[in-house]
Amino acid sequence: SSVTSKGFIPFPHHQFDSRSWNSQNPSCSGSPLNYVVLPSLGKGLGVFAVRALEVGDIVMQEAPALLVHPPPFRQGMGYNVTEVGIRARAAFEELSEDAQAEIMSLTAYYRPAEARLPGFDLLKAIFSSNAYNTGADLGLFPKIARINHSCRPNAGYSWNAAIGKRVVYASRKIGEGEEITVSYIPLLLSVSERQKRLDPYGFKCGCDACAAEESARKAGDRRRRDIRDAFNQLERESISDLVNDKAGNKKAQQLARQSAKLAHLVEEEQLPDYYAKASRLAAIFHARIQDWEQATRWAQKSYELRRMADAESKETKEMHALTNNLIASWNNEGAKP
Numbered sequence: 001s002s003v004t005s006k007g008f009i010p011f012p013h014h015q016f017d018s019r020s021w022n023s024q025n026p027s028c029s030g031s032p033l034n035y036v037v038l039p040s041l042g043k044g045l046g047v048f049a050v051r052a053l054e055v056g057d058i059v060m061q062e063a064p065a066l067l068v069h070p071p072p073f074r075q076g077m078g079y080n081v082t083e084v085g086i087r088a089r090a091a092f093e094e095l096s097e098d099a100q101a102e103i104m105s106l107t108a109y110y111r112p113a114e115a116r117l118p119g120f121d122l123l124k125a126i127f128s129s130n131a132y133n134t135g136a137d138l139g140l141f142p143k144i145a146r147i148n149h150s151c152r153p154n155a156g157y158s159w160n161a162a163i164g165k166r167v168v169y170a171s172r173k174i175g176e177g178e179e180i181t182v183s184y185i186p187l188l189l190s191v192s193e194r195q196k197r198l199d200p201y202g203f204k205c206g207c208d209a210c211a212a213e214e215s216a217r218k219a220g221d222r223r224r225r226d227i228r229d230a231f232n233q234l235e236r237e238s239i240s241d242l243v244n245d246k247a248g249n250k251k252a253q254q255l256a257r258q259s260a261k262l263a264h265l266v267e268e269e270q271l272p273d274y275y276a277k278a279s280r281l282a283a284i285f286h287a288r289i290q291d292w293e294q295a296t297r298w299a300q301k302s303y304e305l306r307r308m309a310d311a312e313s314k315e316t317k318e319m320h321a322l323t324n325n326l327i328a329s330w331n332n333e334g335a336k337p
């Protein structure tokens with residue numbers, strides 16, 4: 001269409017102040033360092049901001065120190081851990097002594113009984129405790145591996161295939177000296193469900209959300225459950241057919257309101273991992289009621305968030321295309337006599 005051939009239509013500037021997003025540029029090395037590794041009370045080492053960071057600022061980006069091409073993934077059983085361990089060992093042997101020492105200093109979670117078994121391999125434990133899916137491989141990132149968990153994290157991270165690095169970025173404003181945290185688990189769960197997911201990591205979570213007093217924890221549980229239910233419902237509705245009668249229109253209006261409410265709820269609960277997903281739904285449901293202005297605002301927000309995580313990802317490109325389509329609809333409406 002003419003929109004794609006003309007390229008990306010610039011957004012009206014008054015709509016969004018995008019300065020903080022612009023400060024991120026994953027292709028620049030980001031030095032001097034934005035972080036320092038220091039002891040964190042009750043959590044071993046942790047990563048702390050040495051300056052105030054805006055949303056979207058890069059905390060760190062790291063190429064994998066160890067990259068393992070995994071054996072086939074077995075549905076319901078995961079990878080063959082022994083085989084992954086053998087491959088990790090082979091890759092490890094190729095590294096410099098310094099790189100090996102950095103890896104061996106990392107924290108591994110295993111039961112004490114495991115360590116007493118013959119053939120216990122600490123490298124294997126370190127690798128399986130700290131590695132991430134990295135494209136089609138598994139990668140170990142020793143600097144990122146120092147970041148502690150929070151159920152209300154202030155940073156997000158993702159593999160950026162274009163630059164071959166895992167990128168950690170501020171997903172909220174972070175003050176100078178504040179600890180950088182990410183989430184190790186899905187967050188739309190109650191305090192006790194989250195703790196179960198964290199058990200294999202060997203710690204009791206004492207983050208703000210888990211350590212709050214009982215009434216606040218209960219309220220948080222309720223809000224996270226409401227958010228999860230709303231996501232499920234709206235995602236189902238987003239792929240169902242539109243009915244263009246009075247009742248259908250009323251329902252569409254209601255869904256648009258619900259989608260905006262969901263986007264505000266995830267912000268209230270401070271769950272930046274879910275902002276992009278909620279904003280996308282709000283864009284879709286406002287487009288359905290042909291509220292092009294709101295639809296465009298939400299789509300652009302989702303696009304910016306996704307671009308921050310990975311400018312080249314399929315999801316980012318999808319949101320870019322959707323935003324452009326919505327702007328085109330908005331312009332067409334304005335052009336109508």
Ligand SMILES: C[S@@+](CC[C@H](N)C(=O)[O-])C[C@H]1O[C@@H](n2cnc3c(N)ncnc32)[C@H](O)[C@@H]1O
Pocket residue numbers: 042043044045046106107108109130145146147148149150201202203204205206207
């Ligand atoms: C990926 S490492 C993070 C860096 C680690 N603190 C270190 O000193 O190397 C994960 C381990 O850090 C600790 N940890 C992470 N988040 C924590 C939290 N919220 N509370 C307590 N301990 C935590 C646990 O020991 C966990 O097994």
